[in-house]
Amino acid sequence: MAFFEIKNLLVRHKSFDGVKTVLDIDKLTVEKGETYGLVGESGQGKTVLALTILKLLQCPPGIIEQGEILLEGVNLLKKTERSMQAEIRGKRIAMIFQDPMSCLNPVFTIKDCMVDALRQNHKGMSRKEAVSQAVKLLQEVKLADPESTLVKYPHQLSGGQRQRVIIALALCCGADFLIADEPTRNLDVTIQASILKLLRELQKKHGMTVLFIANNLSLVGAFCDRVGILRDGRIVEEGTADQVVSHPREEYTRLLREACETKLKPTDDSQEEILLRVEHLKKYFDINDEVRHIRHQSLKAVDDVSFDIHSGEVLGIVGESGCGKSTLVNTILELFEPTAGKVYFEGKDIFGESNGSQGNAFKKNVQIVFQDPYWSLNPRWLVKDIVAEPLDVYEKLGEAERLIRVEELLAMVGLPGDACYKYPHEFSGGERQRIAIARSLASNPKLVVLDEPTSSIDVFSQNQILDLIKELKKKFGLTNILISHDLAVVHELSNRIAVMYLGKIVEFGPAREIFEHPRHPYTQALFDAIPRVGDTGMEGIRTLEGQIPSPINPPSGCPFHTRCPMAQDRCKEEVPQETYYSERHYVRCLLAEEQQEKGGDVL
Numbered sequence: 001m002a003f004f005e006i007k008n009l010l011v012r013h014k015s016f017d018g019v020k021t022v023l024d025i026d027k028l029t030v031e032k033g034e035t036y037g038l039v040g041e042s043g044q045g046k047t048v049l050a051l052t053i054l055k056l057l058q059c060p061p062g063i064i065e066q067g068e069i070l071l072e073g074v075n076l077l078k079k080t081e082r083s084m085q086a087e088i089r090g091k092r093i094a095m096i097f098q099d100p101m102s103c104l105n106p107v108f109t110i111k112d113c114m115v116d117a118l119r120q121n122h123k124g125m126s127r128k129e130a131v132s133q134a135v136k137l138l139q140e141v142k143l144a145d146p147e148s149t150l151v152k153y154p155h156q157l158s159g160g161q162r163q164r165v166i167i168a169l170a171l172c173c174g175a176d177f178l179i180a181d182e183p184t185r186n187l188d189v190t191i192q193a194s195i196l197k198l199l200r201e202l203q204k205k206h207g208m209t210v211l212f213i214a215n216n217l218s219l220v221g222a223f224c225d226r227v228g229i230l231r232d233g234r235i236v237e238e239g240t241a242d243q244v245v246s247h248p249r250e251e252y253t254r255l256l257r258e259a260c261e262t263k264l265k266p267t268d269d270s271q272e273e274i275l276l277r278v279e280h281l282k283k284y285f286d287i288n289d290e291v292r293h294i295r296h297q298s299l300k301a302v303d304d305v306s307f308d309i310h311s312g313e314v315l316g317i318v319g320e321s322g323c324g325k326s327t328l329v330n331t332i333l334e335l336f337e338p339t340a341g342k343v344y345f346e347g348k349d350i351f352g353e354s355n356g357s358q359g360n361a362f363k364k365n366v367q368i369v370f371q372d373p374y375w376s377l378n379p380r381w382l383v384k385d386i387v388a389e390p391l392d393v394y395e396k397l398g399e400a401e402r403l404i405r406v407e408e409l410l411a412m413v414g415l416p417g418d419a420c421y422k423y424p425h426e427f428s429g430g431e432r433q434r435i436a437i438a439r440s441l442a443s444n445p446k447l448v449v450l451d452e453p454t455s456s457i458d459v460f461s462q463n464q465i466l467d468l469i470k471e472l473k474k475k476f477g478l479t480n481i482l483i484s485h486d487l488a489v490v491h492e493l494s495n496r497i498a499v500m501y502l503g504k505i506v507e508f509g510p511a512r513e514i515f516e517h518p519r520h521p522y523t524q525a526l527f528d529a530i531p532r533v534g535d536t537g538m539e540g541i542r543t544l545e546g547q548i549p550s551p552i553n554p555p556s557g558c559p560f561h562t563r564c565p566m567a568q569d570r571c572k573e574e575v576p577q578e579t580y581y582s583e584r585h586y587v588r589c590l591l592a593e594e595q596q597e598k599g600g601d602v603l
């Protein structure tokens with residue numbers, strides 16, 4: 001008897017359009033102690049399956065027509081709601097969701113959440129015992145300073161810390177089967193790697209069986225023993241991680257694999273002419289927080305950043321969340337007032353003339369596409385009005401001409417003309433991002449900033465959006481700044497790369513050089529944390545320990561010394577300067593300086 005088994009499961013969904021089959025699984029088995037990866041793009045039924053297992057699927061509109069879900073031979077579908085709650089959820093099967101923020105009650109501290117969960121599941125446990133058990137669990141998930149974490153609210157923790165709290169909550173009731181639904185989807189590569197390693201350690205220690213749900217085949221290949229590919233609610237291919245990832249049989253699996261593979265670098269279309277020059281830009285935020293007793297301090301979000309961008313070039317800016325990537329571009333775009341420094345666009349000082357006609361020309365020529373198209377598009381506006389907004393500001397066209405231009409812009413991004421009369425919620429994530437791109441092109445800009453353009457959409461839509469960006473760039477000769485924590489996306493589009501850490505650029509240079517030979521220890525750590533297609537097992541993935549230090553009180557010397565595996569004593573005191581490998585490639589690291597002084601190849 002398998003530890004966990006699904007037999008002939010048929011789940012349908014009722015809507016105004018009729019009844020649709022969402023899951024049709026003949027057989028799926030997971031053996032005790034095994035990690036089974038379930039892969040598919042969005043909308044294939046992965047999350048519906050997780051909810052059905054826990055009997056959390058809302059019925060109606062869901063209809064579980066037939067089938068068995070067996071945990072050690074006991075059919076969960078036959079259990080009553082009361083016995084699922086008392087015996088199964090949390091006690092036998094725990095679940096980690098994609099977005100930890102939505103699982104933690106924002107008005108309770110972590111202590112309240114954990115103590116409540118522990119006392120509900122361990123009858124007779126005193127509050128004091130529950131608090132000390134909560135501290136132990138937070139230690140087990142490797143949260144530094146568990147006592148102070150306990151008194152924090154969810155919003156005061158980083159994404160990675162919140163996910164560790166969720167894992168601690170999953171452990172607190174002693175479940176032996178864990179369903180992890182895309183637990184690292186919105187996390188940086190370094191944090192993703194450390195969360196996966198933590199899950200693997202805890203799985204071994206507690207003898208847990210894991211059902212790991214994801215849309216990224218390379219991630220699943222590295223983490224799981226066996227893999228099933230879910231398409232339209234059916235398992236279309238199944239086998240060991242190595243078989244499925246390295247030798248896929250189905251065309252759909254091959255497409256999933258291709259979506260994860262790094263493609264050839266784009267050709268360098270950049271010209272000599274400098275479009276944008278940033279000189280010693282700083283953005284400090286004043287902090288005056290009475291509750292946390294922080295007074296008259298500065299948060300150095302961007303700290304003395306300089307670079308230039310040539311016409312036709314794509315500059316990728318990478319780094320973990322909180323490194324200052326978005327603040328940097330928002331300051332360049334004058335969405336934040338700069339603390340110091342200059343920005344020149346086509347040779348003109350932007351900050352010196354922001355209120356005049358030159359300032360308007362800059363705004364027309366520089367547009368931005370935000371990370372989440374659901375939030376950046378007004379849900380109460382029709383698509384035609386969203387796309388035409390920049391036209392209304394800069395061109396003031398008549399109604400008929402305006403509509404023609406909107407239809408042209410939509411056609412450019414591959415959307416039909418009838419999209420004009422729909423609202424954003426009627427589109428998929430990828431289509432919404434196309435609408436955002438169409439809007440960004442409406443004013444015929446020269447520079448388009450892409451702020452994490454693919455991070456909130458699934459792998460297939462990601463690829464389509466990347467292809468579209470490349471096509472539009474070629475067609476209109478656009479220059480781009482691309483912000484992303486996804487190095488594969490940056491690799492695919494960028495000509496040059498800036499790696500940021502704690503508000504500073506630590507490595508800057510041609511993308512090909514950096515991807516082939518990352519020089520700074522931080523850049524190397526970012527690369528080491530990515531699972532590559534075909535890797536099986538977690539051995540090849542290295543993690544970067546520790547959190548990014550606070551930019552309110554950054555470490556002395558080299559800001560990376562608190563996490564750097566190569567740090568020496570002098571790194572705590574001396575601030576590294578730029579060491580050049582070539583005219584356009586530098587790093588800020590004392591080891592590089594030292595080796596260059598000795599005349600050797602650096603790092």
Ligand code: SF4
Pocket residue numbers: 520521522558559560561562564565566567568571576588589590591592
């Ligand atoms: Fe690491 Fe020291 Fe180089 Fe900083 S200066 S990156 S701490 S080796």
